[in-house]
Amino acid sequence: MTDFQKITAIAFDLDGTLIDSVPDLAAATNATLAELGLPLATELQVRSWVGNGAKVLMTRALTYALGQTVSEQQLLQTMPIFMHHYGLNLEKHSNLYPKVLTTLKALKNAGYHLAIVTNKPYEFTIPLLKAFELTELFDYVLGGDSLAKMKPDPMPLMHLIRQWDIQPEQLLMVGDSKNDILAAKSANVAVIGLTYGYNYGEPISASNPNLVCDDFGQIGQCLLSK
Numbered sequence: 001m002t003d004f005q006k007i008t009a010i011a012f013d014l015d016g017t018l019i020d021s022v023p024d025l026a027a028a029t030n031a032t033l034a035e036l037g038l039p040l041a042t043e044l045q046v047r048s049w050v051g052n053g054a055k056v057l058m059t060r061a062l063t064y065a066l067g068q069t070v071s072e073q074q075l076l077q078t079m080p081i082f083m084h085h086y087g088l089n090l091e092k093h094s095n096l097y098p099k100v101l102t103t104l105k106a107l108k109n110a111g112y113h114l115a116i117v118t119n120k121p122y123e124f125t126i127p128l129l130k131a132f133e134l135t136e137l138f139d140y141v142l143g144g145d146s147l148a149k150m151k152p153d154p155m156p157l158m159h160l161i162r163q164w165d166i167q168p169e170q171l172l173m174v175g176d177s178k179n180d181i182l183a184a185k186s187a188n189v190a191v192i193g194l195t196y197g198y199n200y201g202e203p204i205s206a207s208n209p210n211l212v213c214d215d216f217g218q219i220g221q222c223l224l225s226k
């Protein structure tokens with residue numbers, strides 16, 4: 001088993017890790033496609049398109065609906081429509097995964113520094129955290145547009161390491177996507193991969209995280225019993 005003895009701070013991914021947000025992302029995607037008079041997508045399709053932020057989600061949705069490559073112009077016209085629809089209903093059909101709140105509170109009470117590192121745009125991340133009463137738990141919240149680069153680039157994790165003035169071996173990343181695993185590995189940070197989230201339909205074990213968990217509660221068991 002991986003040794004998490006040195007860990008003092010944890011960076012959590014958001015979509016597919018803390019919150020099952022695909023139902024609202026799918027609703028906003030389809031509201032956008034409907035407004036453009038294009039064919040709608042299934043929730044399963046949208047699930048496989050989430051992971052690289054809102055712009056890439058829309059690129060994938062438009063590519064599917066139009067059946068061809070999307071121009072920058074089409075994407076530019078579509079983004080405000082999607083941002084509008086998603087902003088109206090961020091948490092209507094979304095849910096926290098089991099044991100997320102109790103585990104995060106226990107980790108915070110045990111003295112771990114906690115942060116959010118998501119590819120979701122910052123303007124949606126803050127109200128979503130608020131809707132699920134998670135805001136107070138995190139010292140830092142980095143959205144996909146908070147820095148010049150998003151996951152799988154290591155930039156957000158390196159930013160946290162600098163902000164907290166810690167060593168890479170003190171930080172742990174927890175996520176559901178290969179983007180989380182790649183970012184952690186590039187930053188020399190240990191990483192736990194969750195099996196229940198969104199990873200383009202691929203098993204997270206294929207990305208070789210330090211530990212694979214099926215249940216969020218297992219993270220608490222690992223870190224609180226050390």
Ligand SMILES: O=C(O)COP(=O)(O)O
Pocket residue numbers: 013014015016050051052053054057117118119120121177
């Ligand atoms: O919004 C996305 O595309 C992915 O968000 P995440 O990084 O929190 O999984």
Ligand SMILES: [Mg+2]
Pocket residue numbers: 013014015016017051175176177197198
């Ligand atoms: Mg995720």
